[in-house]
Amino acid sequence: MKLTMTRRSVVASGAAGAAWAALGGGAARAASQAVQVEQWGLFETALTAPGAPEPFRTAVTGVFTQGETTVRAPGFYDGGDVYRIRFSPPTPGAWRWRVESDLKALNGQEGRFEAIAPSSGNHGPVAVQDDYHFAYADGAPFRQIGTTSYGWTHQPEARRRQTLETLAASPFNKLRMLVFPNATIATNEALSPYEKTGPGPRDWDFTRFNPAYFQRLDACVAALCDLGIQADVILFHPYDETFGFEEMAAEADDHYVRYVVARLAAYRNVWWSLANEFDLLKTKTDSDFDRLFQLVQSQDPYGRLRSIHNWRRLYDHGKPWVTHASIQNGSAVLDDVRAETYRSVWRKPVIFDEICYEGSLEDRWGDLTGPEMVRGFWHGLIGGTYVGHSECLPRHKGDGFWLGEGGELRGKSAPRLAFLRSIMEAGPTPGVEPIDKWWEQHLGGVAGQYYLRYFGDAAPTEWALDLPRDEITGGERFRVDVIDTWNMTIEALPGEFVMAAKETKYFFHDPARPTVALPGRPWMAVRVTRLA
Amino acid sequence: MKLTMTRRSVVASGAAGAAWAALGGGAARAASQAVQVEQWGLFETALTAPGAPEPFRTAVTGVFTQGETTVRAPGFYDGGDVYRIRFSPPTPGAWRWRVESDLKALNGQEGRFEAIAPSSGNHGPVAVQDDYHFAYADGAPFRQIGTTSYGWTHQPEARRRQTLETLAASPFNKLRMLVFPNATIATNEALSPYEKTGPGPRDWDFTRFNPAYFQRLDACVAALCDLGIQADVILFHPYDETFGFEEMAAEADDHYVRYVVARLAAYRNVWWSLANEFDLLKTKTDSDFDRLFQLVQSQDPYGRLRSIHNWRRLYDHGKPWVTHASIQNGSAVLDDVRAETYRSVWRKPVIFDEICYEGSLEDRWGDLTGPEMVRGFWHGLIGGTYVGHSECLPRHKGDGFWLGEGGELRGKSAPRLAFLRSIMEAGPTPGVEPIDKWWEQHLGGVAGQYYLRYFGDAAPTEWALDLPRDEITGGERFRVDVIDTWNMTIEALPGEFVMAAKETKYFFHDPARPTVALPGRPWMAVRVTRLA
Known part of the structure; x- marks a missing residue:
């Protein structure tokens, strides 16, 4: 997965003013000017108020509202006469904002903006x-x-x-x-x-x-x-x-x-x-x-x-x-x-x-x-x-x-x-679960659906494909890939593995194909995936 | 360590009345009769009150006092007309007790007893x-x-x-x-x-x-x-x-x-x-x-x-x-x-x-x-x-x-x-600590003083006696025992091991005796004990 970088200039500039743009953001330069910001993007407003004796201790809060929802976003002093309030809209639609501050020049300033649909690279937090x-x-x-x-x-x-x-x-x-x-x-x-x-x-x-x-x-x-x-x-x-x-x-x-x-x-x-x-x-x-x-x-x-x-x-x-x-x-x-x-x-x-x-x-x-x-x-x-x-x-x-x-x-x-x-x-969502944990299976995945077995620095020449009984009743069909995690290859084994109960009550396997051949190298893994 | 059993009759009898005696205990049959009970032993008093409509819901508490100390011990209904209060004195000396109860016949009953020194088998809780x-x-x-x-x-x-x-x-x-x-x-x-x-x-x-x-x-x-x-x-x-x-x-x-x-x-x-x-x-x-x-x-x-x-x-x-x-x-x-x-x-x-x-x-x-x-x-x-x-x-x-x-x-x-x-x-008090944990030392004990290494089902023929640097500066002298945990033997190796820094900064060992010979059997352990 390659990620293209579109805004190197952001870092080069070192300026906060540009930072939000990279996030699908927008800014209201004046309180009355509504702009569009992506959902989960960054809205920023810069407010000017001169002469606060301790500007870093000045209380500045943006109160953002949408219907019944109110979000209080703390603001901050950014040097000169500038205070900023940043906000990331959690939902799309119209948002209104209003400043609460102990600085009179800031208190009560307000505005609005529109949170629009996120762009393709923006999946939210x-x-x-x-x-x-x-x-x-x-x-x-x-x-x-x-x-x-x-x-x-x-x-x-x-x-x-x-x-x-x-x-x-x-x-x-x-x-x-x-x-x-x-x-x-x-x-x-x-x-x-x-x-x-x-x-x-x-x-x-x-x-x-x-x-x-x-x-x-x-x-x-x-x-x-x-x-x-x-x-x-x-x-x-x-x-x-x-x-x-x-x-x-x-x-x-x-x-x-x-x-x-x-x-x-x-x-x-x-x-x-x-x-x-x-x-x-x-x-x-x-x-x-x-x-x-x-x-x-x-x-x-x-x-x-x-x-x-x-x-x-x-x-x-x-x-x-x-x-x-x-x-x-x-x-x-x-x-x-x-x-x-x-x-x-x-x-x-x-x-x-x-x-x-x-x-x-x-x-x-x-x-x-x-x-x-x-x-x-x-x-x-x-x-x-x-x-x-x-x-x-x-x-x-x-x-x-x-x-x-x-x-x-x-x-x-x-x-x-x-x-x-x-x-x-390519694996399960949201992630891999240990399977039959605390019983030395060394299997992760989703019981009945997907299994990963990793062999580390062992260099086995075969692996007994025994699946713990959780979510298996017999008759399930699986395909198997042999993965070389270091050389980055995936070898799909031909055919399928059909589960049947073993003599021990804890496992299922394919009596016709009880083992998977492995190359005797370290850093190998096996992936077992359920067929529809 | 063998423990002799002195009071089988306790269990055979099935009677609670005898139980406390085994604990270095005593009982006050009448509220005014003071008895002696070992510290950490069991004091019990039996109180009689007929006719409570819901005796298991009757509130009965023993309030035990010694100087500034007050301990409230809940009592219980034990069948018939009998309620009991049990108490284990945490300190020696004179204790007074008084009953608080919503049963008039019980409320205000009182007495005293003497907590005496524990006997040899009584180490407390x-x-x-x-x-x-x-x-x-x-x-x-x-x-x-x-x-x-x-x-x-x-x-x-x-x-x-x-x-x-x-x-x-x-x-x-x-x-x-x-x-x-x-x-x-x-x-x-x-x-x-x-x-x-x-x-x-x-x-x-x-x-x-x-x-x-x-x-x-x-x-x-x-x-x-x-x-x-x-x-x-x-x-x-x-x-x-x-x-x-x-x-x-x-x-x-x-x-x-x-x-x-x-x-x-x-x-x-x-x-x-x-x-x-x-x-x-x-x-x-x-x-x-x-x-x-x-x-x-x-x-x-x-x-x-x-x-x-x-x-x-x-x-x-x-x-x-x-x-x-x-x-x-x-x-x-x-x-x-x-x-x-x-x-x-x-x-x-x-x-x-x-x-x-x-x-x-x-x-x-x-x-x-x-x-x-x-x-x-x-x-x-x-x-x-x-x-x-x-x-x-x-x-x-x-x-x-x-x-x-x-x-x-x-x-x-x-x-x-x-x-x-x-x-x-025979080991450290209160117990064994992992030594240089998370670095695969597999050593427990007290750094600088005492080390245990256990090999499980591995059957090594030797072990490199490398001690992690914690609490070792060089010159420390140790004796070594080879322990067979299954056959229950301890072999003391002759002589001593004198620590000196290894080329790697993390370990010390004896350059003249860098390894301990082991018999190639499973279930072996080595004990390394500091000499005075």
Whole structure:
């Protein structure tokens, strides 16, 4: 699946004003001028009011109404005399808006716009579907194939553009990225999120954001949206030894969260990740994160997906404000049963956002081979979960790489993940379920209809095609494909397999064809699909 | 470890009046007569009041005070004109008590007693220790080696006595058991929990308990206490096709729970299991169990351990009223990493109370070999969790077996679990932690001090003794034992292993002795213990 990128200029410009256009958006330059905006697109209005003493603390809210429906969208100060309110219409039709503000010049401004049908690439935001999976608002399944580039938005324009070109040609449909700069990675663009108060690296005024920093972020999120890629926006991280953004007081944390949510929530491709490796953030407790989760939930009018990513200790993903589990644990996808475990405990979707990275580092978190990276995705899939990729492949010592800076992909896994994505897209909707779980079947799919079996680094020469009895009564006919997940081939076996009960009560098989021949190579899979 | 049984007569008598004596208890026959009761023992007072119209609904509470401390212990009607209040003193010294009741004859009765030092076998109740483990109130570790006999209390006296004799000679220190009869198992003793209202199997008066049924239960719990065995009392179960106890209305459920808690909470060896295979109880929702959990919590003055056991779907063990996870999942202990997974997600102790059973059944849940049963315990231990045993070994078709009825143990696993218990008791306190988790070390213990490595059905001829760097800096000296977990032998290797950094930054080893020789048999383990 190739995604064409139509608006590189968005990122190059760094201007928020252009960002909404990429999203099927429109703007009302004057309050009375009605425009057309796609459903799930981005409506934006810029309002001017000079001279507020603390503009970042000015309350500005857009109240959007359509019939009985009212949505309150927080606005934000964007520098100069400009305040902006962004809104993503959840339904088509006429919308009216009116500003509530403690600034007299803003309060009571109003207007209207028309939400029109979404264009072909606009499926709406992604939400949880059937407990464990994801789907777009228009019902299309979202088959998560994630990647991570923590600091790509902090890189120079040419590198950002290269990152987007790489993504456009990649299988990835979700990108994890930091808001705050990562001190362990060079921040090559001289923008800071706050106004400085002195020459020291930690001399910040936490009450005054730098709009240019966030305008660049807006543009990056918009560009990802244009590519059909979800932006998994990481609000806090523990890699800040330089700037001190992890040591802000609770009031500053809250102010920051409100500001980012007000700017970004209207982009339909935004997901919120409260933190990366939250348990390394020694300056915050679990109850701080409880509070921040609930703040995001209260400020985001759309209920975008919310998660938090761990190092060694897991946050309680059973808490109601967590929409899905975002997990770092490479060992969890060394088999499909381990992957499944997490799913059952929370009854929520699980994304193994970090399973170590394909790379050449001496660090064990960055030394996976390509096959090992791909294996994790297959195990995750069979276990009914989703997985994330990244790469640590510097060309030479000291060189940058995808995980930190974006740029180009140099590894061997990405093409195989594109192949995997094609398998997923041809498979059941909304996704794969573990079949006869906890009985070592290693089968994912839909009982009675569709089965995937993946053999990892084993190199079997045959597989006994025994189907667990769930949804099978005998007489069902199946076709079988032998899949080479590394060489990216699919061999359809001739004929069909007709199910009959085995002597053991737990299984069915075809007595005339009890086994499937396999080539004795690693990284093989078998797909069993019901015939009509 | 052998446990001698001193009071078989308790169970034989079936009389509640004798039960407390086995617990280091005492009774005040008249309100003014002070007696001595061990700390954590069982104080009981019998109160007489004739003619209450609905005695099972009579409110009776014992208010026990010592200095600033007040404990409200619910009482219960026990047939005839008799009401009882039981209390387990959490601290030594003088206690006063006074009855609150809506029966005039009971209200205001009072007395006192002296809680004296516990005797040698009385370590107090078991509680959670260090997040993942258990300890007695006196600080002694509780190394859980569980078993299950669902219907042992419903069997004839001779069988109950045999069960207790078997347990006394076994390694088991926790027994899972049903309160209500299991209709799929013969209930050979003609006692029912409720008064009958007609000849049909479901003709019950759910407002009138049968005291004799619960007196027998009291005596069984007391006899287990005397043996040092925790009684994991299962309040609801889904195996009742005959009697209809799983279909009671919420009000009857609550009445029943209050009654059982009032009778049993004062026994220091009681644990509450809200249900067995709760997700098969189609007559109750998760919120019903939320309510019942909170009811137990509110009625039990001692905060005894609380859990709930699953079939395919897990209850959210993260909820605050769950003290530990009670899990059915045999596949979870097929490696130690899977076992660990559950522990990390809830940060609570995990007991795999059902991992399939050693047995000869055609059903796959009852066909484990002895080695498979024992393997699950070892994996659970290395993963920082605990495991439960049972047996389905009928002598012939139609014969009963331990899981259902108790009686005798016929399998091969129990002696090996006794051996395992001896290993645990010689190991770290309160228990084994996974070491360098999620990195495939398969090591449990205490970093820097103690390591266990278990090889399962692999039959290695050597093991590279590489210790992860946590708490190791070089120069540490260790002794090594090679353990045959099946043949129950421990071979101490001569000399010592002195740690030095390996070329990889993650491990230390002894360059002069980098490997340990192993015999090429399955079921081996290695123990590495720090020398002073």
